[in-house]
Amino acid sequence: MNSRKVDFSVGLFVLIGLLAIVYMAVQIGGSRFLGGDTQKVTAIFSNIGGLASGSNITIAGVKIGTVGPIELNPETLKAEVQLLINNDIELWNDATAAIKTNGLIGDKYVSLYPGTEIEGISEPLQGKLVDTESAIDIEGLISRFAFGSVTDE
Amino acid sequence: MRLTKPSTIVAIFLAILTAGYSAIAKLSPQEQLQASISEVIEILHSGSDIPTDEKRALVLEQLQTRFSFDIIIRRTLGRNWNRLDESQQDRITILITDLLIKTYTAELASGEKPQVNFLKTEDLDSNKIEIHTSVTYKNALVSVNYRLANIKSRGWQVYDVLVEGTSIVSNYRGQIDEHFQTKSAEELLDVIASKIENYDSE
Numbered sequence: 001m002n003s004r005k006v007d008f009s010v011g012l013f014v015l016i017g018l019l020a021i022v023y024m025a026v027q028i029g030g031s032r033f034l035g036g037d038t039q040k041v042t043a044i045f046s047n048i049g050g051l052a053s054g055s056n057i058t059i060a061g062v063k064i065g066t067v068g069p070i071e072l073n074p075e076t077l078k079a080e081v082q083l084l085i086n087n088d089i090e091l092w093n094d095a096t097a098a099i100k101t102n103g104l105i106g107d108k109y110v111s112l113y114p115g116t117e118i119e120g121i122s123e124p125l126q127g128k129l130v131d132t133e134s135a136i137d138i139e140g141l142i143s144r145f146a147f148g149s150v151t152d153e
Numbered sequence: 154m155r156l157t158k159p160s161t162i163v164a165i166f167l168a169i170l171t172a173g174y175s176a177i178a179k180l181s182p183q184e185q186l187q188a189s190i191s192e193v194i195e196i197l198h199s200g201s202d203i204p205t206d207e208k209r210a211l212v213l214e215q216l217q218t219r220f221s222f223d224i225i226i227r228r229t230l231g232r233n234w235n236r237l238d239e240s241q242q243d244r245i246t247i248l249i250t251d252l253l254i255k256t257y258t259a260e261l262a263s264g265e266k267p268q269v270n271f272l273k274t275e276d277l278d279s280n281k282i283e284i285h286t287s288v289t290y291k292n293a294l295v296s297v298n299y300r301l302a303n304i305k306s307r308g309w310q311v312y313d314v315l316v317e318g319t320s321i322v323s324n325y326r327g328q329i330d331e332h333f334q335t336k337s338a339e340e341l342l343d344v345i346a347s348k349i350e351n352y353d354s355e
Contacts, residue, residue: 133318
């Protein structure tokens with residue numbers, strides 16, 4: 001009788017320990033298996049320039065979501081980026097997204113403008129977010145500047 | 154006989170109208186935009202015979218067929234749009250359109266003729282397209298992309314322009330947001346009106 005009680009409490013202890021490990025892994029990984037508190041929106045970019053899955057999505061610098069899986073559309077050769085945005089952010093049809101950099105060589109992040117609700121005009125965002133600004137190609141700009149200077153008369 | 158004459162005229166008139174309309178409708182959005190842009194450049198470089206005010210009026214008339222300035226301005230103001238009352242909304246739409254026309258006519262009419270190459274049209278989604286162009290102006294090559302939406306009763310209309318990948322709507326929205334942090338809508342109208350006055354006095 002006594003040994004069964006000990007066995008039970010050891011089992012319970014191990015179980016609680018395992019649950020704690022799982023909880024910790026989910027929290028540290030930033031995954032959201034448990035809560036359905038995000039909305040998924042696919043944004044199309046012609047160049048994501050180093051944006052990675054897990055990067056931040058911000059409004060006015062405040063984090064409101066994370067970047068999900070990124071895929072290449074083989075037909076259009078454009079990047080389809082899944083944005084996981086907090087449910088309390090309402091998106092309208094004039095929403096825009098831009099890829100920006102923290103400082104000159106910092107991490108890439110998505111700066112989101114959720115759009116404006118104007119009575120009788122605005123509609124909630126439907127489908128993919130296509131009004132985007134891609135990462136600025138600094139090398140391309142420099143080479144174009146150099147090319148321009150060569151052709152100067 | 155007397156009765157058929159006016160109706161024949163009406164029929165001919167309608168036939169001409171619909172023929173003209175279908176000819177316009179057959180042009181692709183890229184061809185329509187290309188025609189408008191080259192027309193604007195022609196007006197700006199039509200010499201000094203036409204007074205500047207008249208040129209501006211002609212440019213505005215030409216651009217309004219392809220550019221929805223009201224939509225561009227509403228998007229530029231973003232959330233600040235709702236802070237304006239109706240009369241202010243109307244006034245700001247007129248003032249910003251006026252300022253845009255005056256700024257660009259002043260810049261483009263004085264220099265050499267810009268060379269615009271229309272490169273391609275790309276579908277963004279079922280109702281939006283992007284027209285890629287490159288502009289050679291004063292020895293610099295700049296990429297200018299027009300974003301158009303198919304709007305009911307207006308056809309394909311430009312709602313944003315990207316210069317080197319940077320949207321003018323987002324760029325101006327940032328500046329207007331900064332203004333509204335410390336100042337009111339009425340002050341914004343005053344700032345724009347005084348800028349227009351500067352162009353008028355030149």
